[in-house]
Amino acid sequence: MASNFNDRSDTSSQGIINIVASGTKIVGKVTVESDFRLDGEVEGDIIGRSKVVIGESGNLKGSLTCTNAEIIGKVKGNVKATDSLTLRSTAELTGDVKIKSLIVEPDAIFNGTCSMRDEHVTKTPDPAPAVKNVK
Template sequence: MFNNKQDKIQMAQDITSSSNTIGKGTTINGDLETFGNIRIDGKVIGNIKTKSKLVLGNTSHIEGNVLSQNAEIEGEVKGVVEITELLILKPSAVVHGDIITNKLIVESGATFNGECKMGVSNKTIKIGEETANGQSNPKIEKAKAV
């Protein structure tokens, strides 16, 4: 399928440079996983996982856990937010749940209710991969609303 290492590298770059958008007025029930960037302006009831950047617009409403490399939050999240690099909470952001991140920027007006842990070691985000024993990775459990 792949002729050489360069083909594999090109395919990986294509996957991670993809962008996904969930528009205002859209509701999704279920978990989302992507290698590329994702912007959400609608409602997601389920967990979100991306190896790239997550942007939650000011009309977004998330009921579930978030795992991402980088994130900007303007909307509301009810669940654990785990970011491996940089998390930015915009003035309209509301987070009901714990935050785990390496770096955090909280702009004036943003609110969150929960614990915050910073300086976490680099965690590997696995998308659709299996563990060594052939079992799929356990899903992030859905957080209860606070």
């Protein structure tokens, strides 16, 4: 099938992955629409609309916001994933996370707090106020 450069269809459905190779350093905010893999270093925030992988040689010093995150390398910053966060056995994460689901392999390092939202849990209503007898 021939590729058409004028085709503006969704890149994530085409399997396009943005890669920052080992030995590459980016300073500043990174915004990506399709899957993203970091094997180099980023000093700044990463905002992705799809899956973000921090590879074994990857090092992020900043926050990460995405749909799904997989950390194999190092992250020093907060992580917000609207779906899942996976910490592989070589992962080192220092920061707070807000996620829907969390997978942690043995030997992964996580120093921070974890907040998981559960849309299926209903809030318990506040109790009715006490009634006073007035004379």
